[in-house]
Amino acid sequence: MAVDNKLQTVRHSCAHVMAEAILKLYPGTKIAIGPAIDNGFYYDFEFPNGTRFTETDFPVVEKEMRRILAGNHEFVRREVSKQEALKLFSDQPYKVELINDLPDDEIISTYEQDGFIDLCRGPHVASTKEINGQAFKLSRVAGAYWRGDSDRQMLTRVYALCFTKPGELKEYLDMIAEAEKRDHRKIGVEMDLFHLEPEDPGQIFWHPNGWTIYTIIQDYMRKMTIRDGYKEVNTPAIMPRTLWERSGHWGHYQKNMFITESEKRLFAIKPMNCPGALEIFNSKQRSYKDLPLRLAEFGHCVRNEPSGTLHGIMRVRGFVQDDAHIICTEEQIGSEVAKFCKLLKAVYHDFGFEDLVVKFSTMPEDHVGDLATWQHAEKALADACHAAGLEYEIQPGEGAFYGPKLEFKLFDCLGREWQCGTIQVDYQLPSAERLDATYIGADNQKHHPVMLHRAVLGSLERFLGILIENFAGAFPAWLAFEQVAVVPVSSEFNDYAKEVNDAMLSADIRSNVYLGDENMKAKIKQVSMEHKTPYVLVVGEKEKSENSVCVRYRFSSKKPQETMKISDFIKYVLTKNEERGTGI
Structure with missing residues (x-):
């Protein structure tokens, strides 16, 4: 701030x-x-x-x-x-x-x-x-x-x-x-979400609990992008030096790239996905009728970050972005930026973030392309912002080496600012001097498209770290790795507890049944405090006879416990999953 x-x-x-x-x-x-x-x-x-x-x-x-x-x-x-x-x-x-x-x-x-x-x-x-x-x-x-x-x-x-x-x-x-x-590194260990190995700095070992949340976020973003008109692709993890030289990354980003050699040729593990997207675009001749082409990729990238800058899962060497590249005509920039902003706001709303700050980053010292092209790109992005009704602050010299960008910053429950989403206007990469992407226009001539690089969450790893700290591990029900814990009042009701758990799993509700030797109160404390499970279902004689469950809501503070039929509880949870938001 x-x-x-x-x-x-x-x-x-x-x-x-x-x-x-x-x-x-x-x-x-x-x-x-x-x-x-x-x-x-x-x-x-x-x-x-x-x-x-x-x-x-x-x-x-x-x-x-x-x-x-x-x-x-x-x-x-x-x-x-x-x-x-x-x-x-x-x-x-x-x-x-x-x-x-x-x-x-x-x-x-x-x-x-x-x-x-x-x-x-x-x-x-x-x-x-x-x-x-x-x-x-x-x-x-x-x-x-x-x-x-x-x-x-x-x-x-x-x-x-x-x-x-x-x-x-x-x-x-x-x-x-x-x-x-709320430190995500501390909570990550306490909730058994992930661990970090000193011998493998900047790489994350995801445990079942953490990976469950990770895939929920990824599946959610996949659904949102497909609904928004994107096609998902996947590009190689290792690509040749020649491609990185043509894209400009070799000259401007090599120090952050891991290099390998095979058959006397140099290759780089990709630090970003954009050259791969243009390789797909260039694989066949395109028409103006094909544009805009929105290519989404959950591409795994690796960057050689200095070990002293690494921080838990917030700053790592290996990560996945909810990346996408929109290949379009110059006239389509405004509508595509507006469309992206609408998607971004909807996604942030579902995760509980309402307040945003937008920063406009202009040409850096280390850049490719001439000043006139940069000024043209910056004007196009500024015009798109005005058309979308966006207010922004200028960040001089903070753009990517190939184009100006918008950065979207959200605020967590402690008022801390996090830069996550971004969209960049790129005239350079598709140009004849770079990857030479072309399409056939309405005039039957070849033209170079514009490429918009965009991400909503940014690094999924970093975004999950933000969520861990924002919610202190007590995730909204739709995000929790364990939505339901079934606890019998005594071992006499273990079989019924198993039936309830099976019903949850059959409805695609993430559920576990707790049948250990601990008493009921100890089990409830474990799932409420260690797992921060939103719903604890206590079952005994009354519940078994009525085919019901006694629902205890997390921490029993926002809602009193209540008895519900199994079918009604399933409908309730599935409705909450669809509504998303931060409640239980």
């Missing part, structure tokens, strides 16, 4: 105060950079030899920072020449390097408070009294290479949270505590 400029100024000013405190406490420390970020700031340091800075040092630094703040020191801006700046920071090599990178005639600004001088463009608050000493907190320590270069010095990055009021800090800390409870 956007942060106001005033708060960012407070955060950056507080970063200077932290740098001052650390220099006073640890003489000889070298300082690098300290920008404001979402929810706070960080500063990079090179501590003197023998000094290992850890989170146990936080209280001492925070105390010193509060002492500085209490002094009500002004932030004084001063402009200096390059030579003056080099003299001022002669004992700070990281600052000297930054200064040397600037043009000789550049006016350089510094900021000083309480005798501490830092190289900085600003702005800053007027004085330290504008920073609330109870509204910041040092949060963690990490390693960071100088200027992001793994061949350079590893620095110590100290992160801090910073707000204008103590209540805002507390609210954020409470949210973080709740997020930790």
Whole structure:
């Protein structure tokens, strides 16, 4: 979510105060950079030899920072020449390097408070009294290479949270505590959904419970896309270097590709599906009457992500996208973008997400194609947005290397923002210079189509991680890996419990029967708390005699328990499955 400029100024000013405190406490420390970020700031340091800075040092630094703040020191801006700046920071090599990178005639600004001088463009608050000493907190320590270069010095990055009021800090800390409870990695183990192997980083081992939810999501998306006019395809996992060179991926994406060799030829495991879709399009001559052609693929992709960036099932190396490529004429872009937006909103609604933010990403520095074509593509996408009634924020330079894109961001129950859906306008890949896709137009001449790359959920793995955290594992009934748990009041009614379970399974309701030696209360606790099963069916003498079940709804809070005929309960669950939504 956007942060106001005033708060960012407070955060950056507080970063200077932290740098001052650390220099006073640890003489000889070298300082690098300290920008404001979402929810706070960080500063990079090179501590003197023998000094290992850890989170146990936080209280001492925070105390010193509060002492500085209490002094009500002004932030004084001063402009200096390059030579003056080099003299001022002669004992700070990281600052000297930054200064040397600037043009000789550049006016350089510094900021000083309480005798501490830092190289900085600003702005800053007027004085330290504008920073609330109870509204910041040092949060963690990490390693960071100088200027992001793994061949350079590893620095110590100290992160801090910073707000204008103590209540805002507390609210954020409470949210973080709740997020930790909902961590998909923790819940994934507790509910036996998946596990990750350290020896195989970025790859997921799905267990039956997790894979059940995964296939429910995949089958749902398959049904939605087929209803929306897509044809499903499947393309090879490994394709030759020559294809990736023609598509442009070899020159712009090779570092993220896993390469293999066979019979003296290089191949790549596909990091994305788009070249394969155009190979299908090019397999025969097409007519304008065939367009738009909507090709959907649940393609398994592999990307060589750095191991340090991997995060549970949210950031992985092997994943599947609910991918599709719409091959169309230029005139069809607007209607296809509008159609996609309608599908996306319907899907998000079914998963319980209503609020969306749309970001429009324009031409990046690393791109293929000329400026005129890019401007044309960006205008086409902007016109399509206006036609669809979409409001958006511009993200300059964040487009794909082949075209501008829209990113759709949703918000979970904690207010966290997640980028999932995307649609990209691509004039490059179908062009004569790339994969040379053509169709015969109404004028009986060959024309190059436009390709729209689109995904609603994005990575299925990541989306399932979002769902786990959003629902804290208590999935809506239509998504739960175990919808029904049948529990007999005693072993005397095991046979009837089996009959009830068989009736559920025959109706395609995901059900298990619990016949172990534990007592009824222990079984109910297990399925309610560990499996978070939406419906527990307790059966005994009364239920057996009436061919019914006693239905206990999850956590018994939203709905009281009730007795229902088996047939009526089945109808109820099947109706809920069709309605989807977040209820039980």
